[in-house]
Amino acid sequence: MTGVRKPRPNRWQRAFSTQNRGRSLFVASALTPLMLYMLFWTLLPVAWAISLAFFDYSPARIGAPPLGFGGDNPFVGLANFQNMFGDLKEAQQFRTGLKNTLIFATLVLPLNLAITIPLAVAIEAIHVRVKTLFRFVYFLPTVTASVGVALIWGYLYHPQQGLINMVIRAVGGSGRIWLTDPRAGFLGVPLALWSIIGTYLWWDMGYNLIIFIAALQSIPREFREAAQVDGANTWQLFWNVTIPLLRPTLLFVCVLTMISAFQTFDIIQIMTAGGPQDQTRVMVLDIYLNAFRYQRMGWAGAVSLVLFAMILIVTFVQSRLLRTKWEY
Amino acid sequence: MATAVPAEHSLPPARKRSPRRGRGWLRRAALYAFLLAGCLVTLLPFVWMILGSFKTSQEIISIPPSFWPETPTLQNYRTILTDPKLPLLRFYFNSLFVSISVVTLVLFTSSLAGFIFAKYEFFGKNLIFGLILVTLMIPFQVLMIPSYLILVRLGLIDSLWGLVVPGATSAFGIFMMKQFIQGLPSELLDAARIDGAGEWGIYWRIILPQVGPALATLGILTFMGTWNSYLWPLIVITSPEKRTLPIVLTWFNSMHGTRYDLTMTASVLVVVPILIVYTIFQRWIVQGFTLSGLK
Numbered sequence: 001m002t003g004v005r006k007p008r009p010n011r012w013q014r015a016f017s018t019q020n021r022g023r024s025l026f027v028a029s030a031l032t033p034l035m036l037y038m039l040f041w042t043l044l045p046v047a048w049a050i051s052l053a054f055f056d057y058s059p060a061r062i063g064a065p066p067l068g069f070g071g072d073n074p075f076v077g078l079a080n081f082q083n084m085f086g087d088l089k090e091a092q093q094f095r096t097g098l099k100n101t102l103i104f105a106t107l108v109l110p111l112n113l114a115i116t117i118p119l120a121v122a123i124e125a126i127h128v129r130v131k132t133l134f135r136f137v138y139f140l141p142t143v144t145a146s147v148g149v150a151l152i153w154g155y156l157y158h159p160q161q162g163l164i165n166m167v168i169r170a171v172g173g174s175g176r177i178w179l180t181d182p183r184a185g186f187l188g189v190p191l192a193l194w195s196i197i198g199t200y201l202w203w204d205m206g207y208n209l210i211i212f213i214a215a216l217q218s219i220p221r222e223f224r225e226a227a228q229v230d231g232a233n234t235w236q237l238f239w240n241v242t243i244p245l246l247r248p249t250l251l252f253v254c255v256l257t258m259i260s261a262f263q264t265f266d267i268i269q270i271m272t273a274g275g276p277q278d279q280t281r282v283m284v285l286d287i288y289l290n291a292f293r294y295q296r297m298g299w300a301g302a303v304s305l306v307l308f309a310m311i312l313i314v315t316f317v318q319s320r321l322l323r324t325k326w327e328y
Numbered sequence: 329m330a331t332a333v334p335a336e337h338s339l340p341p342a343r344k345r346s347p348r349r350g351r352g353w354l355r356r357a358a359l360y361a362f363l364l365a366g367c368l369v370t371l372l373p374f375v376w377m378i379l380g381s382f383k384t385s386q387e388i389i390s391i392p393p394s395f396w397p398e399t400p401t402l403q404n405y406r407t408i409l410t411d412p413k414l415p416l417l418r419f420y421f422n423s424l425f426v427s428i429s430v431v432t433l434v435l436f437t438s439s440l441a442g443f444i445f446a447k448y449e450f451f452g453k454n455l456i457f458g459l460i461l462v463t464l465m466i467p468f469q470v471l472m473i474p475s476y477l478i479l480v481r482l483g484l485i486d487s488l489w490g491l492v493v494p495g496a497t498s499a500f501g502i503f504m505m506k507q508f509i510q511g512l513p514s515e516l517l518d519a520a521r522i523d524g525a526g527e528w529g530i531y532w533r534i535i536l537p538q539v540g541p542a543l544a545t546l547g548i549l550t551f552m553g554t555w556n557s558y559l560w561p562l563i564v565i566t567s568p569e570k571r572t573l574p575i576v577l578t579w580f581n582s583m584h585g586t587r588y589d590l591t592m593t594a595s596v597l598v599v600v601p602i603l604i605v606y607t608i609f610q611r612w613i614v615q616g617f618t619l620s621g622l623k
Contacts, residue, residue, distance in 0.1 A: 026527035027450050034441050035456065038497050041475065042463045048474035059477065068477075119366060122359050136610055137367045140374065143606045143613065145556035147574040148599035151581055152377045155588045161393050163376050169392065202373065207617060214618045234355075263467055266558045270578055284469050291473045292563055304470045311467055 052301030053080055060295045073298070080302035090290065094303055096278045097286035101307075103189060104282060105261035107197055108204075112257055116205050117246075120212035121238060135213065142206035146266035153199040154179070154271050182276035190279035192272055199267055204260065208253050215249035216242070255318040259311050283307050377599070380592035381405070388589040404593035414580070415569070416597070423573045426491045426561075427554040433496040434550045435543050441497075442505025443535050447517060457506070463499045468559070476563055490564040491572070495554065501546050504619060508542040509535060545616035548609050555602060573598045 048067065055069050056076045063073035083091050123134050141149065156163050157178035165175030176184060176191065184191035219242070227241045243250075265284040268274065274281035274289075283303060291300035380388065382400040409416060445457050475494050476485075484490035512535070520530050536543075558574045565571055571579065577598050581591045606613055 023448060023527055024450070027444055027448050030440055030528075031444050031450075034437055034497065037437075038460070038463070038499070041478075041494050041497070042466060042471065042499075045471040045474035045478065046466060048477065049470045052473065059480070066481075119363070122363055125359060126356075126363070134363055134367065135614065136607075137370055139614060139617075140603065140606070141370060142617075143552055143602060144599055145558075145574055145577075145602060147556075147558055147577045148377075148595045151577065151591055151595050152373045152599075154581075155380060155592060156373055156376060158586070158588070160391055161388060161586070161588055163372070163393075163395070166393050166395070202370070210614055210618050259467075263469060265469075270581075287469050287473075288559070288563075292476075297473055297477075301473055304467075304473065308467055308470045311465065315465060 049301050049304060052298050053305050054078070055298045056080075057298035057301070058295045059297060076298070080299055083299075084302070084306070090294075090296065090299055093278065093281065093286055094283075097281050097283040097303075098306070100193065100279070100281055101262055101283045104193065104197065104200075104264065105258050107189070108200060108261045109254060109257050111197065111201055112205060112208055113250075113254075115201065116208040116212055117243075119205075120209055120216055121242065123209075123213055124216045135210065138209050139206035141203045144203070146203070147270060149199065149203045150267040150270035153195075153202075153267070157195055157271075179272050180276050182279060190276075192276055192280050196268055196271060196280055199271065200261070200264060203267070204257075208257060211249065211253055212246070215246055219245050251318055251321055255314050258314050262307060262310060262314075374599075377592045377595055380588055381596045383589050385587065385589050389586065404589050405597075408590065408593050408597065414576075416576075418569060419571060419573050419576045422488060422570060423555055426488055426572060427551050429492040430495045430554045431547050431550045433492070434498045434501050435547055437497045438501030438505045438546060439509075439536060439539060439543065440531060441502045442507075443509050443531055445502065445506045446509035446512075447514065460499045460502055464503075472560065472563065479564060485564060486566045486570060487564075488570060491554075491557075491561055494560075498546075498550065501550070504546055505539065505542060508539055512538055541612070544609070545612045545619070548605070548613055549616045552602060552605070552613070 051067070051069065054075060054077060055073050056079070057063070057069065057073040059068070061072035062068075064070035069075070084094055085091065119138065123131055123138075126134070155161065159165055159175055159177045162178075164178065168175055178195040179192050181191060186194055223241055223245065224237060227237050232240065263284055264282060265288065268280055268282055268285055269288070272280045274285050284307070287300045287304050287307070290296045290303065379395065379397055381404055382397040382402070383394070384397075384399060384401050384403065387394060387398055408414060445453065479485050479490045479494075482493075484493060516534055516538075517530055520534050525533065556574060557572075558578075561572045561575050565575060568579075577594055580594050584590050
C-alpha cells in the first residue's frame, strides 16, 4: 500500500465511518450471498467444463471424488481436441456438426436481414396505430414455445398431410419430402437443412425486427428530410441514408443472430433429430447427444468449448469493428 | 419543388421526385400489400395448427388434405383433456410452479443486486459488475453439462427444484434493474434515511414500489423463457409425472406419430396460453426484448 494517493484512504475512511456502517453492512450482507450464488452457477460450471475437456470422463464410470476425475476417468491432456481432427466416428460427427452449424448460421444471417430490414423500414413508414398491430403480429412466432414451433412446422412440411406440399400441388408443382430425403438439396445444401432454416427464420425474425424498428425510430428525421430535399428517391434514401445510419445496430444484430444460430437446438432435435444421415446434425445436438446419450461428457465438454470459442471470436470481431465511431 | 419540371438531363433526381407524389397512393398500397403478405405468412402456421385441431382423424390423413375442417369437431380436445394417461392439469401445474418460482427469485435477486450496484459505492464494484456482464457471453451449452453434474451431487436430478435453483439469478436481470434504478433520484433514499429507515427498509418500501414497470418487463420475459424452455427440463426431468409442458408435448407427439389432429390440439393447449399472455402484456414484452437486444 505504498504510494497511495489521497482519494483512496478517503474512500476507506468513508466506508468505515459510523454513519456509513449501516450501508456497508447492507451491501456486504445482501450482495455477498448473491454473488457467491452466481459464482456457484457460472464460474464453477465454466471451470468444470474446461476441466472436463481434458479428461476422458463419463458419469457412468467411477472416478475420484469430488468431481469424479481420475480413476476410470483418466486425464488425457489435449487428446479430446487432437481427436477432433482424427478418424474416430465422434470426430467425424463433430466435423459434420461444425460444418452444418456454420452453413446454418451463414445462411440464416443474410436471409434474416433480407427479411427484417425491409419489413422494419416498411413498418416504420406507416401510420402509428397500424404499426403497433403489424409489430404485434410479426412478433407472435418469437414468443411461441420452440416445441410448438417445431411440431407446427413438422405438420406444415409433412409430405402428404402438410400445407406446403398442398399449396405446391395446387399450383401444379410436385411435392417434396422436406425433412427426411437425404438426396434432395438446393445450392449444395441439403433440403432438410433448408427446411429447418425456413422454420428458424419464421420463428426468430420478430426479434431482429423490433430491434431494427427501435433503431429506425432513433434516427433523427432531419437526415431523411435533408436527403429528400436533395432529391434522393426512396431507394437512394434506403441505401445511402438509412443503412449507413443503421450500421452500429446492424453489426450488433449480426453478432446476436450468428450467436443464437450457433446455439439452435430445440427445433432441430424435434423436427429431424439431426437426420437424414446427419445432414442437420449441428454442434449443440452433438454436445447434447454425446453428453446425455452416449455418456461421453469429456468429449462433449471439449466440443462445447469449441462452440464457446466460436462465440467469443464473433463477439471479439464485433467489438473490434464497433471501435470505429459512427456518430449522428 | 414538386411543380418544378427541370430539363431531363440536367437534374435527374428532382425529375424522379415529382411523379412520386402523384403515385403516393400507389406506394402506400404496395407498402400495405407487402406488410399484409408478410402477416399472412406469419399467421398461416398458427391458423394451420388451429384448423388441424378441429379436424377428425380421418380428415387429417385424407389425400389431398383439406384446408378448412369439413366437419369441425371438438373430439380431439375431449380426447386429450379426459385422457387418464395424460394428466394435463398436473403438467400445467409443473410448468406454472417452475416458472413462477423462477420469476419470483429472479425478480428478488435482480432488483436487490441492481439496487446495490445502482445506489451504493463499494470496493471492486465496477469489476464485479463487469464480471456479471461477461457471464452473459457464456453459452448455456457450456454450463449445462457441469450444471447437470452439480445437480446430481445436490440430489436435485428429476426434481422440479432442479429447474428452479440454477435459474434463481439472472445477469441480464441485474443489468436491467441497475439501469432502471439508476434513474431514480438519490434524494429519495436520503430522505428515507433521515426518517430513520434502514437499508433493507429502503429497498423494500422505497425502491420496489418505484420499479414496477421494470419488474413487470423482467418478470414477463423470465416467465416466457422458463415456460417455453425445453433443453434443460429434457436433461433434468426423467419421471413422467414431473414433466413440464414442452417435454410433454414432444413425448405426446412421439406417442401419436402422424395423428396430427391430436398433436395440433396439444400444441394449441400449450402455445395459446403464452400467446394470450403476450397479447395482454404486449407493450412490456416488446420493450423488454428491445432492451435485451440493445444491451
